Amino acid sequence: MSARPPLLTLSHISHHFGAAPVLDDVSLAVRAGEVHALLGENGAGKTTLMRIATGAIAARDGSVAREAPVAMVHQHFTSIPAFTVAENLALAAGWPHGGPRGRDRAAELIARIGLPLDPTARVDGLSVQLRQRLEIAQALATSARVLLLDEPTAVLAPREVAELLSLVRRLAAEGAAIVLISHKLAEVLEVADTVTVLRAGRVTLHGPMAGQTATSLSEAMIGGAMPPREVTLPAPGGGEPLVRLGPPLVADAPLVLHAGDVVGIAAIEGNGQRDLLRAIAGHRALAGVEVEGTTGLVPEDRGLEGLIGGFTLTENLLLAEVRDGPAWLGWGALEERTATLLTRWDVRGGTPRSAARALSGGNQQKFILGRTLGQAPDVVVAEDPTRGLDVAATAEVHARLRTAAAEGACVVVHASDLDEVRSLATRLLVMHEGVVRELPRDTPRASVGDAMLGLPA
Amino acid sequence: MNTTVVSRRAAVPDLVLTLGAFLLGLALLLAFLSVAGFDAAAGLAALWRGAFGSRYALLSATLVPAAPLLLLGLAFALAARAGALNIGMEGQFAMGAIGATWVGLAVGGWSPLLAIPAVLAAGLVAGAAWIVVPVVLRWRFGVTEVISTLLLNFVAEAAVSWAVTGPLQEASRSYPQSDPIAMSARLPRLLPPDRVHLGFVVALAIAAVLWVILARHRLGFVWRAVGASPRAATVTGRLPVERVAATVLLLSGALAGLGGAIEVSGVSAALYQNLSPGYGFTAIAVALLGRLHPAGIVVAAILFGALQAGAGAMQRDAGIPAVAVHVVQAVVILVMLLATRRRG
Numbered sequence: 001m002s003a004r005p006p007l008l009t010l011s012h013i014s015h016h017f018g019a020a021p022v023l024d025d026v027s028l029a030v031r032a033g034e035v036h037a038l039l040g041e042n043g044a045g046k047t048t049l050m051r052i053a054t055g056a057i058a059a060r061d062g063s064v065a066r067e068a069p070v071a072m073v074h075q076h077f078t079s080i081p082a083f084t085v086a087e088n089l090a091l092a093a094g095w096p097h098g099g100p101r102g103r104d105r106a107a108e109l110i111a112r113i114g115l116p117l118d119p120t121a122r123v124d125g126l127s128v129q130l131r132q133r134l135e136i137a138q139a140l141a142t143s144a145r146v147l148l149l150d151e152p153t154a155v156l157a158p159r160e161v162a163e164l165l166s167l168v169r170r171l172a173a174e175g176a177a178i179v180l181i182s183h184k185l186a187e188v189l190e191v192a193d194t195v196t197v198l199r200a201g202r203v204t205l206h207g208p209m210a211g212q213t214a215t216s217l218s219e220a221m222i223g224g225a226m227p228p229r230e231v232t233l234p235a236p237g238g239g240e241p242l243v244r245l246g247p248p249l250v251a252d253a254p255l256v257l258h259a260g261d262v263v264g265i266a267a268i269e270g271n272g273q274r275d276l277l278r279a280i281a282g283h284r285a286l287a288g289v290e291v292e293g294t295t296g297l298v299p300e301d302r303g304l305e306g307l308i309g310g311f312t313l314t315e316n317l318l319l320a321e322v323r324d325g326p327a328w329l330g331w332g333a334l335e336e337r338t339a340t341l342l343t344r345w346d347v348r349g350g351t352p353r354s355a356a357r358a359l360s361g362g363n364q365q366k367f368i369l370g371r372t373l374g375q376a377p378d379v380v381v382a383e384d385p386t387r388g389l390d391v392a393a394t395a396e397v398h399a400r401l402r403t404a405a406a407e408g409a410c411v412v413v414h415a416s417d418l419d420e421v422r423s424l425a426t427r428l429l430v431m432h433e434g435v436v437r438e439l440p441r442d443t444p445r446a447s448v449g450d451a452m453l454g455l456p457a
Numbered sequence: 458m459n460t461t462v463v464s465r466r467a468a469v470p471d472l473v474l475t476l477g478a479f480l481l482g483l484a485l486l487l488a489f490l491s492v493a494g495f496d497a498a499a500g501l502a503a504l505w506r507g508a509f510g511s512r513y514a515l516l517s518a519t520l521v522p523a524a525p526l527l528l529l530g531l532a533f534a535l536a537a538r539a540g541a542l543n544i545g546m547e548g549q550f551a552m553g554a555i556g557a558t559w560v561g562l563a564v565g566g567w568s569p570l571l572a573i574p575a576v577l578a579a580g581l582v583a584g585a586a587w588i589v590v591p592v593v594l595r596w597r598f599g600v601t602e603v604i605s606t607l608l609l610n611f612v613a614e615a616a617v618s619w620a621v622t623g624p625l626q627e628a629s630r631s632y633p634q635s636d637p638i639a640m641s642a643r644l645p646r647l648l649p650p651d652r653v654h655l656g657f658v659v660a661l662a663i664a665a666v667l668w669v670i671l672a673r674h675r676l677g678f679v680w681r682a683v684g685a686s687p688r689a690a691t692v693t694g695r696l697p698v699e700r701v702a703a704t705v706l707l708l709s710g711a712l713a714g715l716g717g718a719i720e721v722s723g724v725s726a727a728l729y730q731n732l733s734p735g736y737g738f739t740a741i742a743v744a745l746l747g748r749l750h751p752a753g754i755v756v757a758a759i760l761f762g763a764l765q766a767g768a769g770a771m772q773r774d775a776g777i778p779a780v781a782v783h784v785v786q787a788v789v790i791l792v793m794l795l796a797t798r799r800r801g
Contacts, residue, residue, distance in 0.1 A: 299692050307693070311685060329673055
């Protein structure tokens with residue numbers, strides 16, 4: 001394999017934003033036929049490196065050699081929902097139009113990659129899985145032979161993940177060079193040939209994947225093993241009943257969620273879990289949901305829904321309580337409370353007067369959690385609370401949520417990662433097409449995955 | 458509506474930016490005058506004389522247009538801080554003027570202590586009423602207020618024409634204007650014989666109140682939160698975003714209407730066509746130059762009042778068309794929009 005020439009070579013790349021170094025002498029080569037895993041904590045410099053690889057930004061130092069077009073497949077979808085598959089492909093590829101000829105070219109491309117896509121289907125009718133396939137097809141439509149995949153499995157169910165990984169292998173076998181960014185070590189161990197790990201902008205591990213283990217990768221990412229933080233939880237279902245899910249949400253007996261429960265909801269995007277979570281949090285009405293006591297929400301989109309980036313942290317604390325707060329604002333007292341929150345929740349990188357956007361994602365999330373849990377709600381709803389967080393911040397968020405449950409809250413959490421739901425929750429609910437059912441906590445992973453797809457367990 | 462002109466932590470300090478934008482505008486005005494073959498130095502001298510060169514220039518010229526510019530600038534900023542763009546201040550100003558004239562003609566026998574508040578209230582109500590339709594269109598149908606308020610300006614202009622040739626036309630029925638309003642309904646001058654009137658103080662007081670509300674009151678924080686991020690305001694703040702937008706637009710319309718009322722009550726004493734020399738649009742530049750902050754808008758309103766006053770002197774003394782000062786206004790708007798653009 002090493003006989004093949006590299007399609008993309010990054011040599012001695014260094015980059016900094018302002019005074020802060022982001023990348024320090026990073027080199028990386030990706031060959032045709034190779035799946036190259038790029039790992040690292042948030043802020044390790046993966047995204048910057050990939051943006052330099054595509055040419056979106058120019059490195060301050062070092063060189064980039066591209067032997068073939070490079071395309072990035074982002075986590076968020078870029079296709080236009082009101083357009084057909086063929087039209088989106090034509091748009092991405094720069095084909096003149098999406099008429100009959102465009103449709104033929106789209107059909108040809110889809111057949112070549114072997115995707116189950118209908119060129120005439122409108123994108124808003126596609127499943128999340130197919131929309132992601134379309135993203136990959138769009139990248140290939142530009143005749144790219146180097147694909148940079150940014151956390152492609154974050155939105156998929158286990159079975160779909162397996163299908164995606166086999167597609168990745170097939171594309172590589174056909175001569176593409178693939179860089180796979182992921183937080184899921186099991187996946188990259190399975191699919192990648194080569195691995196590069198970044199920590200704080202430097203390469204801490206580079207070499208063939210063979211011989212690596214989840215532990216060795218994790219140590220290269222965070223520089224030492226994480227001590228697990230254990231929180232003792234009461235037996236599930238022991239506390240006061242707080243949330244009742246009745247028909248039409250459940251097929252048979254109502255589900256009752258209690259104080260002290262950590263309820264994990266496993267579902268594939270678009271199966272009604274978002275409405276359910278918002279209804280439990282009291283933000284909307286949904287038939288079948290009854291909640292007692294106060295509620296607190298940790299919204300899915302930190303940057304857009306949980307915080308106002310340009311506001312100070314003090315103002316962001318006030319945002320959550322202004323509706324029922326006093327008419328005149330006491331900024332001094334608010335700043336003191338913010339300072340206390342930052343200390344108690346170990347939020348780093350900011351003062352009460354810093355803009356929220358100055359904080360890293362993990363610290364933003366700790367701030368939001370502290371703000372929500374500080375109000376001591378009876379029911380805490382957390383939507384994908386560790387999305388985009390690194391290993392250390394994820395462990396911190398998990399510990400905080402479990403502590404809240406141990407202190408008497410009913411914690412309802414949804415995560416796009418099934419393993420996370422399984423490790424965090426004391427009770428496991430699966431939602432498919434708007435219907436919720438409870439599975440025993442020790443249900444095997446594959447059976448949970450089948451239940452998420454609506455297959456009989 | 459995600460359009461926003463709210464300051465986004467500019468790299469340059471606010472005051473430097475504000476003065477820099479204004480000076481750049483003046484510099485381009487001079488360059489324009491030179492290229493066009495005018496004596497730029499004489500023009501600048503006349504501009505200064507007409508704006509600040511004497512007690513008369515300041516108190517009878519500059520501060521007179523500064524009053525409506527301040528009120529309208531505050532009107533724009535109030536809505537813009539909450540993420541709503543009121544481009545219809547010219548129309549609300551005109552409706553405020555109609556309302557004030559109508560009441561001002563009817564309060565002949567009243568004490569000024571009653572007549573003046575009645576006239577000002579008429580302006581507030583008429584201005585707010587004129588923005589009701591855009592508010593309803595936005596609330597019920599999601600129609601952007603940028604277009605609807607703008608279009609109603611033309612309707613308001615036609616309404617003034619109709620009023621001064623119809624129901625409010627002067628007694629002899631020869632001129633397109635109203636009779637003078639009652640003496641008791643006229644705003645007193647602050648330092649007679651200079652023309653600056655009580656309306657300027659009213660506008661300053663409103664600026665102060667607005668400043669306090671924006672900095673210290675829950676209401677101001679709610680407006681700012683809705684303007685900065687409607688989604689975070691909805692989800693985290695659980696705030697009624699559309700109701701807040703409707704409220705600030707109504708208040709904005711009311712303030713613009715008050716601008717029309719003080720112009721009638723303090724300056725013109727009667728309703729005319731073209732009562733406003735484009736105050737409703739100049740005020741957008743005023744608000745942007747003032748960084749949507751009440752204190753900044755006071756400074757910007759006086760600067761633009763000076764420009765308005767100086768333009769007259771420039772035309773008189775140096776033969777330069779007064780409209781040339783619109784170059785400054787245009788440059789200010791462009792520079793401020795550039796400085797507050799969203800970061801990519």
